[in-house]
Amino acid sequence: MFKIRLLVSALALAGSLSVANAWETLPTEAPAPADNPTTPEKVELGKMLYHDPRLSSTGTVSCSSCHNTMLGGEDNRPNSMGVHGQTGGRSAPTVWNSAFNSVQFWDGRAPSLEAQAAGPVTNPIEMGMKSWDDVVARLKAIEGYDKAFEQAFGKDAISKDNATKAIAAYERTLITPNSPYDQYVNGNKAALTTQQVSGMTKMEELGCTGCHSGPALNGGGAFQRFPVIGNDYFEAQYHFKKDQGLAEVTKNEADAHLFKVPTLRNIALTAPYFHNGSVKTLEQAVTVMAKVQLGKDLSKDDVADITAFLNALTGEFPKQTMPQLPGTPGKTFN
Amino acid sequence: MFKIRLLVSALALAGSLSVANAWETLPTEAPAPADNPTTPEKVELGKMLYHDPRLSSTGTVSCSSCHNTMLGGEDNRPNSMGVHGQTGGRSAPTVWNSAFNSVQFWDGRAPSLEAQAAGPVTNPIEMGMKSWDDVVARLKAIEGYDKAFEQAFGKDAISKDNATKAIAAYERTLITPNSPYDQYVNGNKAALTTQQVSGMTKMEELGCTGCHSGPALNGGGAFQRFPVIGNDYFEAQYHFKKDQGLAEVTKNEADAHLFKVPTLRNIALTAPYFHNGSVKTLEQAVTVMAKVQLGKDLSKDDVADITAFLNALTGEFPKQTMPQLPGTPGKTFN
Numbered sequence: 091m092f093k094i095r096l097l098v099s100a101l102a103l104a105g106s107l108s109v110a111n112a113w114e115t116l117p118t119e120a121p122a123p124a125d126n127p128t129t130p131e132k133v134e135l136g137k138m139l140y141h142d143p144r145l146s147s148t149g150t151v152s153c154s155s156c157h158n159t160m161l162g163g164e165d166n167r168p169n170s171m172g173v174h175g176q177t178g179g180r181s182a183p184t185v186w187n188s189a190f191n192s193v194q195f196w197d198g199r200a201p202s203l204e205a206q207a208a209g210p211v212t213n214p215i216e217m218g219m220k221s222w223d224d225v226v227a228r229l230k231a232i233e234g235y236d237k238a239f240e241q242a243f244g245k246d247a248i249s250k251d252n253a254t255k256a257i258a259a260y261e262r263t264l265i266t267p268n269s270p271y272d273q274y275v276n277g278n279k280a281a282l283t284t285q286q287v288s289g290m291t292k293m294e295e296l297g298c299t300g301c302h303s304g305p306a307l308n309g310g311g312a313f314q315r316f317p318v319i320g321n322d323y324f325e326a327q328y329h330f331k332k333d334q335g336l337a338e339v340t341k342n343e344a345d346a347h348l349f350k351v352p353t354l355r356n357i358a359l360t361a362p363y364f365h366n367g368s369v370k371t372l373e374q375a376v377t378v379m380a381k382v383q384l385g386k387d388l389s390k391d392d393v394a395d396i397t398a399f400l401n402a403l404t405g406e407f408p409k410q411t412m413p414q415l416p417g418t419p420g421k422t423f424n
Numbered sequence: 425m426f427k428i429r430l431l432v433s434a435l436a437l438a439g440s441l442s443v444a445n446a447w448e449t450l451p452t453e454a455p456a457p458a459d460n461p462t463t464p465e466k467v468e469l470g471k472m473l474y475h476d477p478r479l480s481s482t483g484t485v486s487c488s489s490c491h492n493t494m495l496g497g498e499d500n501r502p503n504s505m506g507v508h509g510q511t512g513g514r515s516a517p518t519v520w521n522s523a524f525n526s527v528q529f530w531d532g533r534a535p536s537l538e539a540q541a542a543g544p545v546t547n548p549i550e551m552g553m554k555s556w557d558d559v560v561a562r563l564k565a566i567e568g569y570d571k572a573f574e575q576a577f578g579k580d581a582i583s584k585d586n587a588t589k590a591i592a593a594y595e596r597t598l599i600t601p602n603s604p605y606d607q608y609v610n611g612n613k614a615a616l617t618t619q620q621v622s623g624m625t626k627m628e629e630l631g632c633t634g635c636h637s638g639p640a641l642n643g644g645g646a647f648q649r650f651p652v653i654g655n656d657y658f659e660a661q662y663h664f665k666k667d668q669g670l671a672e673v674t675k676n677e678a679d680a681h682l683f684k685v686p687t688l689r690n691i692a693l694t695a696p697y698f699h700n701g702s703v704k705t706l707e708q709a710v711t712v713m714a715k716v717q718l719g720k721d722l723s724k725d726d727v728a729d730i731t732a733f734l735n736a737l738t739g740e741f742p743k744q745t746m747p748q749l750p751g752t753p754g755k756t757f758n
Contacts, residue, residue, distance in 0.1 A: 142494075143492070144500070148501070148505055148509075149499060149501055150499065150501070150505045155484065155489075160475055160746055160747055161477075161749050161751065162751055165477070165483060165758075166752070166756040166757070167483055167484070167756070167758045168758065171484045171508075171509075173509070174505075174509035175482075175505075175507070175508035175509025175510070176509070358753040358754050359751035359752075361755050361756040362758075370755060372753070372754030372755070373754065397754065401753055401754070404751075404753075407748045409745055409746075411743055411744065411745055412493065412494055412743075412744045412745070412746050413494055414741045414743075415494045417495065417496055417693035417738075418500070418695070419692040419693065419706070419735055420695055420705055420706030420707065420735070421704060422500040422501070422696050422704060423500070424499075424500060424501045424502065424696075
């Protein structure tokens with residue numbers, strides 16, 4: 091975690107410099123790690139696995155149940171509902187453009203999409219599988235997966251490693267380019283309203299872009315403390331501090347309340363807000379962020395302008411075909 | 425319910441005649457009622473509604489959660505899991521080819537797909553919405569649905585009636601033609617193996633086709649008593665009689681244990697079997713049906729042959745694009 095904290099310090103420093111923000115458009119392709127280059131076969135397999143509820147103990151929860159590819163990439167709930175109706179303490183982050191986070195999960199504990207994909211499947215309140223050995227056994231029992239894994243990885247390739255690689259490869263294709271914001275940055279000045287441009291300018295002046303920078307407006311997926319400035323009123327309302335963030339993993343007090351900076355891409359579609367989903371509206375999220383991160387009280391107009399701008403960050407969702415999942419002829423797991 | 429019972433009597437009679445079964449292929453289009461002709465706009469809207477989890481109280485359960493369009497049209501569970509992890513007593517029937525059932529639900533209580541679609545949404549253990557008024561209010565609050573309803577039905581068209589019509593119109597497109605069985609009936613004698621042809625012949629000789637007749641091998645979705653012949657051993661194992669079928673609705677003893685005859689199309693993909701999902705494998709389902717419906721003990725070869733034939737009833741699933749569901753910018757229901 092030493093590297094992580096170095097990154098935090100670097101970012102805190104960067105945030106304090108008052109340089110003009112370089113507004114950037116979203117790439118249409120995401121970089122892939124050297125050991126998992128993106129191929130159409132992996133993407134197709136990953137799409138199947140991502141939408142297959144048989145990766146959960148009850149056969150009712152797929153990755154897409156909480157990170158819904160038909161919606162804003164999550165479930166619009168304060169906390170997701172896993173197997174047997176169980177809920178946890180955090181709000182599902184969007185899968186759209188998650189390829190542009192350098193770390194994954196709210197607490198950033200996974201260094202890659204591959205590592206992230208392994209987690210929820212065996213989390214007892216999420217997908218509830220006892221072990222990845224059990225997952226692999228299921229996948230081997232489903233006729234059709236063998237062929238799909240072979241096409242993606244070669245013979246006898248059904249494994250935890252390849253399953254998570256395929257899911258990550260699919261997720262790297264979940265990119266929403268060409269938002270009004272991107273069109274504006276690309277030179278189409280009519281793509282944003284005057285109010286939206288005003289909101290964009292205010293975000294820079296206030297310092298929002300100190301963290302929400304880069305193509306995905308997430309500082310590349312860096313860590314940041316939240317909240318920075320204590321506020322009894324908001325804390326009583328929203329209980330932000332109950333969650334220790336990165337310190338829940340590292341047990342190191344220096345990591346208390348460190349969270350991955352979330353992308354602002356499609357933020358209008360992903361209410362409720364913050365790691366615990368306790369803030370219901372985008373306006374309130376803007377108000378709270380300005381106060382507890384930057385120590386600023388926004389006027390009604392400021393909030394309206396910034397919210398208008400945030401609505402311009404909704405991109406174009408690629409048309410996808412539904413995967414037809416291979417069956418288990420004549421038998422079932424449940 | 426008088427008409428229903430007439431139908432049962434007529435079918436019992438038909439079943440007792442030993443005429444050769446007319447094997448029929450599946451039409452590629454389903455008939456629609458006069459007041460709900462199928463249009464592309466309705467189908468598109470219906471597909472959105474069918475996959476939208478916001479039609480449930482928790483925002484976690486869509487029609488597709490239990491009647492999964494990426495699988496065999498159901499969830500491969502003995503009973504489905506609704507909001508808050510609740511389960512009921514019956515196994516979700518497949519949505520594929522449900523357009524060819526003259527009645528819907530296991531107990532046949534809905535005379536149409538439109539009537540069926542209204543049910544689960546407000547069932548407290550399924551999708552858990554308090555009322556259709558609440559559903560309509562949600563749909564009105566989701567920007568984007570207004571336009572989709574307008575394209576399908578005209579101005580200010582968001583209503584229970586139109587929502588269920590759209591869902592039914594979509595479901596009428598969920599047809600799986602061109603199974604090996606259909607190819608065989610169409611003259612391609614190589615489409616079935618010798619064993620499968622043997623199973624097909626045995627189904628006719630044994631009397632299975634007395635009920636499982638017609639293009640969907642469901643007697644058009646007629647009613648039939650189940651079980652017909654008491655069997656203490658199977659009853660102790662599978663508890664079929666705990667469910668009164670149609671009599672649960674009509675409270676009429678004459679309707680006890682009447683169920684809609686399920687389609688055999690894609691039956692290999694819809695384990696576990698029967699109204700209560702208590703039978704895990706297709707082989708066991710064949711054995712039990714022969715014994716309690718026809719009073720016949722099948723040999724191992726009979727079971728293997730018939731199971732082989734049933735595997736030939738898996739059709740081709742149409743390629744579908746995923747609907748991108750309209751968002752609720754900046755706010756949420758949950």
